[in-house]
Amino acid sequence: MEKYLICSDLDGTLLLKNQTISPKTLGLLQQLIEEGHHFAVSTGRMYNSATDFAKLVHPKADVIASNGGVVAVSGEIIQQEKMKQSALLETFLLCQDHDLPVFFFSTDTVYYTKNPPYYFTDEEDKGRVNATKLVAIKTKETFLEHANQFINGIVIEEEDFDKLAILRNELEKLSDVSILSSHANNIEILPKDMDKKYAVKNLAAHLDIKPENVISFGDGENDIGMLEVAGAGVAMENASELVKKSADFVTTANDADGIYYFLKKYLNR
Numbered sequence: 001m002e003k004y005l006i007c008s009d010l011d012g013t014l015l016l017k018n019q020t021i022s023p024k025t026l027g028l029l030q031q032l033i034e035e036g037h038h039f040a041v042s043t044g045r046m047y048n049s050a051t052d053f054a055k056l057v058h059p060k061a062d063v064i065a066s067n068g069g070v071v072a073v074s075g076e077i078i079q080q081e082k083m084k085q086s087a088l089l090e091t092f093l094l095c096q097d098h099d100l101p102v103f104f105f106s107t108d109t110v111y112y113t114k115n116p117p118y119y120f121t122d123e124e125d126k127g128r129v130n131a132t133k134l135v136a137i138k139t140k141e142t143f144l145e146h147a148n149q150f151i152n153g154i155v156i157e158e159e160d161f162d163k164l165a166i167l168r169n170e171l172e173k174l175s176d177v178s179i180l181s182s183h184a185n186n187i188e189i190l191p192k193d194m195d196k197k198y199a200v201k202n203l204a205a206h207l208d209i210k211p212e213n214v215i216s217f218g219d220g221e222n223d224i225g226m227l228e229v230a231g232a233g234v235a236m237e238n239a240s241e242l243v244k245k246s247a248d249f250v251t252t253a254n255d256a257d258g259i260y261y262f263l264k265k266y267l268n269r
Contacts, residue, residue, distance in 0.1 A: 003037055005209040006198050006263070007064065008039060009044040009181070010053055012219035013236055013254050021056060025260040028269065033058045038207050040064050042196050044154070044182050044222055047072070048105035062207075065107040066105060067190050067222055068199035069151040069178065073205075079202055080107075081151065081194045088147050091189055092140070098167045100157055102189070104150040109133040111146055153189035161185070197225025215266070217251075217259055219243060230245035234262055 006029070008014040014021060019091035033039050040062035041054045049073070050065035063072040071079040083091075088104070092113070095102040099192045110116065116134060157164045161184060168187050172179050178190040197220075204214050211232035216223070219239035224246045227233030235247035236258050244250050251258035263269065 001036060002213060003207075003209060004032075004213045004267070005038045005040065005159055005200075005204050005207060006032065006231070006234075007040045007042040007196075007203075007214065007216045007261060008043060009220065009221070009223050010041055010220040012238055013217050013223075014041065014257050014259060015053075015226075021053075021259065022257050024257050026057065028260050028263055030058050031269075032263070032267070033060055038062060038209065040200075040203060042200065042216070042218075042223075042226060043067075044152070044188055046105040046110070047077075051075075062203065063195060064105075064199045064203065066152040067182075067188055068195045068197070069191060070107060071199050071203055073203070073206060078206060079199065080236075081191045082148070083150055083152065083189070083191045084176045085144075085147050087174055087192070088150055089140075090174055091153060091171065091177060092137075092143050094167065094170055095155060098163065098170075100155050100163065100167055102153055102155045104137070104146075104153040106149040106151060109135055109149065111135045111137045111150065113137050117123070152191070155187040155189070156185055158185050180222040182222045188222050195225050196223060197229045200226040201229055215263070217262075219254065232266060234258075 002039055011121055016022060029039055039057060041050050042064035043050050044067040045065060047070045050063045053079040054061035054063045069081045070077060095254040104111040129182040176192045180188040182188055215232045216230035217234045218227055219236040224243060226249045233247045234249045234251050235244045237253040251262040
């Protein structure tokens with residue numbers, strides 16, 4: 001039997017708006033895993049949160065977290081990349097100069113420069129992050145004390161998108177970071193040459209899955225790399241036009257069982 005590796009983003013892709021997985025999609029994924037295929041959540045979320053959602057799918061589900069910074073198979077981390085401290089410091093200072101909040105992540109901790117968004121602490125929504133600890137970073141000295149723990153970061157601005165665009169333009173000039181976005185309100189900050197694309201390639205090689213047997217689902221700019229490297233890159237109907245143009249296929253939206261209907265047809269279920 002030809003084995004497949006199925007990789008899926010979480011928000012806007014695998015998850016519904018209420019942060020659950022539809023029964024149809026969940027049932028099919030569990031069936032495919034039991035048949036010997038592989039499934040991995042592939043998300044910008046930190047490792048703890050990504051692992052929780054992987055376990056909701058199946059105990060054997062794998063994890064790509066922090067936009068590719070962390071890869072785990074059967075609960076064992078096989079790859080973990082961290083940003084260079086010089087690049088981290090430049091990022092931190094630029095965000096301070098532009099008065100924009102930046103959040104850095106380890107596998108289990110969120111480090112924040114201003115007040116965390118409500119979904120970092122709200123009881124009904126904190127599963128989106130599931131951080132063991134929240135640590136305030138208010139000074140350069142405190143930042144440097146913790147910087148060796150940071151895997152990736154994100155800048156979030158809910159209102160002034162022009163301000164965000166100006167900062168992104170400056171961040172893209174830095175030599176040791178990769179800059180992406182998963183939503184109009186954010187800037188994703190990653191180690192240079194490390195994103196979901198490289199993580200999916202590495203995971204497929206580790207599992208001995210042929211590149212043409214990789215299926216990736218996504219809806220955001222930070223998913224484009226893994227869509228392009230997959231044998232079947234699938235954009236959700238709710239994805240941006242940029243993402244759809246980068247995909248081999250477009251399926252129905254995340255809230256219309258897009259993953260379920262694509263896999264059912266593509267794998268002849």
